[in-house]
Amino acid sequence: MKKVIALTLALMLSVCCLAGCGSAKDDNTLTMATNAEFPPFEYLEGEEIVGADVDIAKAIAEKLGKTLEITNIDFDAALTGAATGKYDVAIAGVTATDERRQNMGFTDDYYTASQAIIVMADSEIKAAADLEGKTVSCQEGTTGEQFLLDNEYAVQSFKTGAEAISALTAGKVDAVVIDNAVAKALSSKQDGKTVVLDEALTEEAYAIVTKLGNDELIGEINKALAELKAEGKLAEIFEKYELPYDAE
Numbered sequence: 001m002k003k004v005i006a007l008t009l010a011l012m013l014s015v016c017c018l019a020g021c022g023s024a025k026d027d028n029t030l031t032m033a034t035n036a037e038f039p040p041f042e043y044l045e046g047e048e049i050v051g052a053d054v055d056i057a058k059a060i061a062e063k064l065g066k067t068l069e070i071t072n073i074d075f076d077a078a079l080t081g082a083a084t085g086k087y088d089v090a091i092a093g094v095t096a097t098d099e100r101r102q103n104m105g106f107t108d109d110y111y112t113a114s115q116a117i118i119v120m121a122d123s124e125i126k127a128a129a130d131l132e133g134k135t136v137s138c139q140e141g142t143t144g145e146q147f148l149l150d151n152e153y154a155v156q157s158f159k160t161g162a163e164a165i166s167a168l169t170a171g172k173v174d175a176v177v178i179d180n181a182v183a184k185a186l187s188s189k190q191d192g193k194t195v196v197l198d199e200a201l202t203e204e205a206y207a208i209v210t211k212l213g214n215d216e217l218i219g220e221i222n223k224a225l226a227e228l229k230a231e232g233k234l235a236e237i238f239e240k241y242e243l244p245y246d247a248e
């Protein structure tokens, strides 16, 4: 009897381990890390992770003949997870920056974005120039945070963009800096209390993260992306989520 229990336990453990560590996946699964706090690219609808990135990931996985498996974690953990190969990819509205290129692989770009400012509708802040001496919130580990640090603003970083905007509506900070489309999506949920300023602070491009040097996977994904673009599928996905898109 003891033996049976021990065996069952051992079996359960090995199954759990297989399911738990993304790297031990078979070839037919594409493991993706994301941070579903970034509407309309990835967000939760009940229990389900949805959004433009999710649709793109599904379309890519289909072209690769793989089953997509999504894990929802903190943004910085998603980046590290893909960089270390724990997950095949991170798809999370990730801006391809020179700094990140030092330790992670990137596919071709699939979307252009910028950082934008959210303020209270009655704020005296009308442009980036008015941010001087103000306290600004953002999502931790993002290019928005990097922008604020580089420009030496007083920064308050939060795990999620939603918390960053809550800090604004609670009067704890003077502004939020976050990716433009996400700024619009988050601000639209505040019953007109907040507005997004019409000024682009940066120029950025989103790409899919892989482990550095995983050129085989990068090549496969680039091919899939190019096809999805040519087929008009990318444009269709962005339109579905009301994301402005220039199919060059």
Ligand code: ARG
Binding pocket: 034, 035, 036, 037, 038, 042, 075, 092, 093, 094, 095, 096, 139, 141, 142, 143, 144, 179
């Ligand atoms: N584009 C920004 C960056 O790469 C923010 C991305 C945040 N993404 C997310 N799913 N929370 O840093």
